[in-house]
Amino acid sequence: MPVLVEDIMTRKVITATPEHSVMDTLKIARQNRIRHVPIVEGNVLKGVVSDRDLRDVSPSVLASMDLELLEKTKVKDIMVTNVITVHPLDTVEDAARLLYENKIGCLPVVVGGNRLVGIVTDGDILFCFVEMMGVLERGSVIRLNIPDKPGSLMKVLELIAKHKISIISIFMLPAGEKGKGKREVTLRLQTIDPSDIVDDIKKLGYEIIWPEFWGEKR
Amino acid sequence: MTEKAVFIYSDDYLKYKFGEKHPLNPIRLEITYDLLTEMGVLDEKDIMCPRMAKEEELALVHSPEYINAVVDAGRNPNGGDFTNFELGTEDNPIFEGMHEASSLIAGGTLTAVEAVMEGKARHAVNIAGGLHHAQRDRASGFCIYNDAAVAIAYLRKKYDIRVMYIDTDAHHGDGVQDIFYDDPDVLVVSLHESGHYLFPGTGDIYEQGTGLGFGSTINIPFEPFTEDESWISAFERVVIPNARAFAPHIIISQHGCDGHHLDPLTHLSLTMKSYEEIPRLVHMLAEQLCEGRLVALGGGGYNIWQVVPRAWALLWCQIAQRDPQEKLPESWIKKWESISGEKLPQTMSDPPDLVPPIPRREEIIEKNNITMNRVLRQSVMFF
Ligand SMILES: [Zn+2]
Numbered sequence: 199m200p201v202l203v204e205d206i207m208t209r210k211v212i213t214a215t216p217e218h219s220v221m222d223t224l225k226i227a228r229q230n231r232i233r234h235v236p237i238v239e240g241n242v243l244k245g246v247v248s249d250r251d252l253r254d255v256s257p258s259v260l261a262s263m264d265l266e267l268l269e270k271t272k273v274k275d276i277m278v279t280n281v282i283t284v285h286p287l288d289t290v291e292d293a294a295r296l297l298y299e300n301k302i303g304c305l306p307v308v309v310g311g312n313r314l315v316g317i318v319t320d321g322d323i324l325f326c327f328v329e330m331m332g333v334l335e336r337g338s339v340i341r342l343n344i345p346d347k348p349g350s351l352m353k354v355l356e357l358i359a360k361h362k363i364s365i366i367s368i369f370m371l372p373a374g375e376k377g378k379g380k381r382e383v384t385l386r387l388q389t390i391d392p393s394d395i396v397d398d399i400k401k402l403g404y405e406i407i408w409p410e411f412w413g414e415k416r
Numbered sequence: 417m418t419e420k421a422v423f424i425y426s427d428d429y430l431k432y433k434f435g436e437k438h439p440l441n442p443i444r445l446e447i448t449y450d451l452l453t454e455m456g457v458l459d460e461k462d463i464m465c466p467r468m469a470k471e472e473e474l475a476l477v478h479s480p481e482y483i484n485a486v487v488d489a490g491r492n493p494n495g496g497d498f499t500n501f502e503l504g505t506e507d508n509p510i511f512e513g514m515h516e517a518s519s520l521i522a523g524g525t526l527t528a529v530e531a532v533m534e535g536k537a538r539h540a541v542n543i544a545g546g547l548h549h550a551q552r553d554r555a556s557g558f559c560i561y562n563d564a565a566v567a568i569a570y571l572r573k574k575y576d577i578r579v580m581y582i583d584t585d586a587h588h589g590d591g592v593q594d595i596f597y598d599d600p601d602v603l604v605v606s607l608h609e610s611g612h613y614l615f616p617g618t619g620d621i622y623e624q625g626t627g628l629g630f631g632s633t634i635n636i637p638f639e640p641f642t643e644d645e646s647w648i649s650a651f652e653r654v655v656i657p658n659a660r661a662f663a664p665h666i667i668i669s670q671h672g673c674d675g676h677h678l679d680p681l682t683h684l685s686l687t688m689k690s691y692e693e694i695p696r697l698v699h700m701l702a703e704q705l706c707e708g709r710l711v712a713l714g715g716g717g718y719n720i721w722q723v724v725p726r727a728w729a730l731l732w733c734q735i736a737q738r739d740p741q742e743k744l745p746e747s748w749i750k751k752w753e754s755i756s757g758e759k760l761p762q763t764m765s766d767p768p769d770l771v772p773p774i775p776r777r778e779e780i781i782e783k784n785n786i787t788m789n790r791v792l793r794q795s796v797m798f799f
Contacts, residue, residue, distance in 0.1 A: 336549075336617055337617055338617075339614075386617070390556075
């Protein structure tokens, strides 16, 4: 399971230089189907332009029908210079939080303060979570609330082991506002029929959210 | 060509049995057979005995290592660890004679296919078949050999014809999908409860095939608590136009009835209405597109008293064009009530208030409609 930025980052980064025109940079972005272009001198990161920055230049140009402006304007005049970056050894969670909190779509990965070694985008992070959820393996899902105290998850795991059923993935949410004193756990189990396990979990006194929620069925 | 429909059946089918407490209880086949006989819609001359599938036929879809494992495990049930092949798990326990029992079911589906292709029957029904989860190299979800896939591979090899596979089990038909994922001449269509919670978890609309087979896999995943209306309209809106565009030479259909509201393993809210309507539509398609060539299989179905016998009796009646009586035979009810200790249904259809009002019903219908529209938009580009 990838946990570090270096596990999921793209190493071959498509870049432009500060002296490139906006037009050329637009072309680079379009041809490579990327939304963010790091701007480098050598391998030193100088800034980033996003598709949004590039688009912001375009409408005024289109209005004046002066395509020359796109040719004349240099990237260094429109790029964002106070770039938020990550380190290859940062965790994927760190990267996800930075993207979310700053409402941005990519994070250049740098070492030594400014040397570009990779890039991580929101798409990379999403793919990583899809993999972590284990949806690529065959199984059934159950969701339950367990008491927020040591050993309660262990009881569930022991019970599943007793049924000789493998666990494909397991998620535990932090105790939320509404669920003080309990934690929600989602398990993907390698079986077509989790009903015996569900019954055993109920015997522990734990609350099953799925397959019971939405009402009354069975 | 003959107008006949045949029913593939043998008492030896009951040997495909994982154990007393296992949800897949083969007695469901016997109860169904008995219901059809008591209803007077099935007699000796409709029945054809299944043959055994040969190992080389199984090998059309299964790896030799896996077949050997099934043979070995079935000879000596306590003799080793076969969990690499997902044998000996809680889902797929090893039982004596496992290879022979599974080969008879696969052979039954081959018997059905041969009867139809050789003109001995217009349609054939094998309710023991439809073991759609079995994979190339391992067992899965109560399925040892994938009889549907073996039969499709046999048809492809022997006749090189276009085959349409229609799967209306509550679970995604993942085994069949995976085996023909790159074959443009096998159109695999599966209607199922979404894999969000339910086994196996696959069957999203984005699974469309690969390579030359891109576009020849169609998945329609439904929300939990989906009712008849969405289920049947998906067939009319998505399955029928795709069938017409594909123009198959034969249809193989899987009729798992575990999407019924009373099934203990899934979360759909279908009633007997779906199990009457789906076979009718499948039969109509076969008549319109394939000169009648149709092989209909069973599949999942874990409410063996209230649901399975009625659903598969309707399947046979629709396909063989027999008249299903609304009132079930007294003798059948008495016999099986005394054996099961359960209350058996009195009528073929379900009472109108079987499914309690479902919270979020409108949202579920809306989401299902969005799914169907997406699938349609994806599939029309291959017409
Ligand atoms: Zn099923």
